[in-house]
Amino acid sequence: KNQVEQSPQSLIILEGKNCTLQCNYTVSPFSNLRWYKQDTGRGPVSLTIMTFSENTKSNGRYTATLDADTKQSSLHITASQLSDSASYICVVSVYGQNFVFGPGTRLSVLP
Amino acid sequence: EAGVAQSPRYKIIEKRQSVAFWCNPISGHATLYWYQQILGQGPKLLIQFQNNGVVDDSQLPKDRFSAERLKGVDSTLKIQPAKLEDSAVYLCASRRTRRDRGGSTEAFFGQGTRLTVV
Numbered sequence: 243k244n245q246v247e248q249s250p251q252s253l254i255i256l257e258g259k260n261c262t263l264q265c266n267y268t269v270s271p272f273s274n275l276r277w278y279k280q281d282t283g284r285g286p287v288s289l290t291i292m293t294f295s296e297n298t299k300s301n302g303r304y305t306a307t308l309d310a311d312t313k314q315s316s317l318h319i320t321a322s323q324l325s326d327s328a329s330y331i332c333v334v335s336v337y338g339q340n341f342v343f344g345p346g347t348r349l350s351v352l353p
Numbered sequence: 354e355a356g357v358a359q360s361p362r363y364k365i366i367e368k369r370q371s372v373a374f375w376c377n378p379i380s381g382h383a384t385l386y387w388y389q390q391i392l393g394q395g396p397k398l399l400i401q402f403q404n405n406g407v408v409d410d411s412q413l414p415k416d417r418f419s420a421e422r423l424k425g426v427d428s429t430l431k432i433q434p435a436k437l438e439d440s441a442v443y444l445c446a447s448r449r450t451r452r453d454r455g456g457s458t459e460a461f462f463g464q465g466t467r468l469t470v471v
Binding site: 246278283284285286287288291331340341343344345346348 | 357386393394395396397398401409444446459460461462463464465467
């Protein structure tokens with residue numbers, strides 16, 4: 243069964259600190275993995291997309307890694323800001339088919 | 354480039370009533386998705402269109418939910434009759450192509466319609 247798991251479920255950090263979110267998946271055949279940021283009351287917005295051959299990809303203060311062998315991905319946020327408070331959703335694309343969404347990690351950045 | 358437009362943003366109805374949501378995808382995007390996102394969970398696919406044809410509606414509760422994309426552009430999602438458990442955010446997304454052959458065809462999401470059934 244195609245499945246995406248994320249941890250932690252929620253996370254609270256202080257502004258300026260770094261954090262790492264985890265994503266494990268059992269999806270086959272794998273096409274690509276995306277991280278989305280979803281602000282409260284808004285639709286998800288793409289942060290990164292990684293294919294099988296990519297190990298890391300950065301988007302400003304966001305850096306995603308992918309280990310296709312262990313089927314794990316992480317999203318590292320550097321020097322967090324209050325505006326980083328949101329849900330971060332890991333989405334794996336099944337080749338030729340649809341997306342499998344993780345449940346998301348709810349991040350709260352406090353001043 | 355204009356984004357995916359959805360309306361209304363919010364809707365409150367009583368159970369057993371009917372409701373319809375509208376989505377206007379990004380121009381030129383052949384693939385359109387409707388997702389249901391219950392509070393605290395990731396989105397769940399309801400239906401996927403390729404142009405005006407249905408590609409996947411396996412998780413659509415067809416006894417009460419229906420969707421159409423008659424001209425291959427705008428789409429409507431209807432619930433009739435609504436139940437309390439239908440309370441959720443309904444997200445519409447579009448992308449240029451259906452098949453993602455390891456490339457980077459992006460899916461863009463609308464802001465969603467928050468439905469509350471009381």
